Amino acid sequence: MNHHQLEKDIEHLEHVILRISAADRIPLSYWRNRIDSVSGAVRMPAQANRVKRLEAALSALEGRQKD
Template sequence: MNHHQLESDLEHLEHVLVRISGAEPIPLSYWRKRVDDVNAAARIPAQKCRAQKLHEALNALESRTGT
């Protein structure tokens, strides 16, 4: 994943994850895969920090929904 794609994915996930409840038609497993992909691709500290926050936010959402 190139730098621009990674930045775009991070921005998109930051925008989406704060708005979903787990009851949407797209399952949380889809978002988990997306978050895991950006975590794996993050190389610089700022990207790693943002990806880790996404990971934690999704963990919290999964805990609330029981998935």
């Protein structure tokens, strides 16, 4: 994945993750897979930090879904 595509993907996930809920039509597992795929392509510390924040936000949603 090239740098520009990776940035676009991270930006998109940052936009979406803040707006989704466990009750959305698209399951949280889809977003987990998207974050995991981006995480594997990260090469810069700033990108890694952004992905970690995304993972934390999604983990919080997943935790609320289990409750």
